[in-house]
Amino acid sequence: MTFSKAVFLYVLGGLVGTVWETLLNLFRGRGFVFCNGSIFTPFNFVYGVGAVVIILLLKNRKKWWQVFLIGSLGGGLVEYILSFLEEAVLGTRSWNYSHKFLNINGRTTVPYMIFWGLLCLAVIYIVYRPLDNWLETFPKKAMKIAAIVLFCVIAIDWMVTVSALIRYSARAEGTAAATFIGEWIDRVFDDAFMKRRFPAMKIN
Template identity: 25%
Template sequence: MFRILVFVVLVFLIARAIGWFVQKYQDSHGSGRLFKRMLSDGTIDESVYAGASWRESERFGHRRRRAVLAKEQRRFVVDSRRYLRNQYLETCTPSLYQYIIIFLIASVLGLVLETIYTFAVFGIVESRVGLVWGPFSPLYGLGAVLLTLCLWQVRERPWWQIFLISAALGGTLEQCAGWSMEHFADLQSWTYLGLPDHITQWIAWRFLAMWGVIGLVWCKAIMPELIFRIGEPTTRQQRIVVGALSVFMVLDIVMTLACFWRAGQRHRDVPPRNPFEVYVDTHFDDEFMERTFENMEIGEDLPISDK
């Protein structure tokens, strides 16, 4: 557990450091999406450039002028951005558009972090995807959405309350996901039965604590900034792209559930009963499932060990 927490904290600090440097660079040059957003909604105006120096640069054959703001101007931009962020968060209720983007981001980043973690700790590289199409692990996306949905209204409460709520949410999610996979698809992805602190096959005290820490970090440091930066769609293209991604994810999830269902049925020697099940058995056979979902066991018990 200690190694897991250290890894999560380390990744978070690296991401925050990269974000801080990028934001400092944008503030010093009066650029970036948030800066343009403040200009468009009137939080700041063109006077912010008064007294700034300008530099010319050439990229890909195009010359462009870039402002270099003075220290006082950069401070004004930072204060304006903080004011805009606080005003937005005070009146904001996360929308479906924001939840969809959070689900997509968390599904991809969760998969990347889990892959890196298993390589760093166990020295193995294996496919950790959770869907048949694309680099997604929907359990992480669902966890991020669930934490956001349940913690948004209580984000100002004491840290220990947020910790307990997050631990309860994470444990419930793992129990429901693990139980559903085993009972509806003869599928196992993890088991905690070999751990001395296990509560059920899919819940252990150490991972409840990890969920509590993750929820606390998410609630206090990540969720408000992410909601603010996502904002609301401002163009028709944004709505179309997010809508198309939503349709794709729904189809991906439905097809994945169908593939796991048929994998479990094939393990019981149940033949396909309609053309769709024949299609699934033909294009998503046992070899495909084993190759794609390397960390899962279909119709067999996992070794009694750590996750």
């Protein structure tokens, strides 16, 4: 997989994830919650990373049960690791499945892992081949430039989002900003903003 394709897969996977999670909240009666999980871009990072990992691990697998098994385990592992890292680094949790059936430390569940496996089957056998062929129709130079621009935007978004989340957690603990950057973050991305943007997030 080329760098350009990886970036576009992240973008497409992230967009689909945002739409899916937003519709899921509406269906569950929670109202409109824009579930992008970041400050600037509409790309849900869990689904974006998941899409890239799925394709890297499974695009050359021939047997459907291998795709399902590896997809289930891989999807659950990605979800678990991202949840663990978020809590360890940021002191926050965007999802907690402790109350759900067959959960694994509240970070993922067996039913969700089965969902990841089924999703992988759909991605590999229905979505990926046509998508890969479609991406091949674009001029490689233009695609590379677009991928670099998108990557820079995503990287900036990640840096700002992580910084804002760190300060959000620190403010909850009563820790004042130690630098002018921290003070700027506190002014621009205050608690009211963060609660609107990340309504499901819990601070430990």
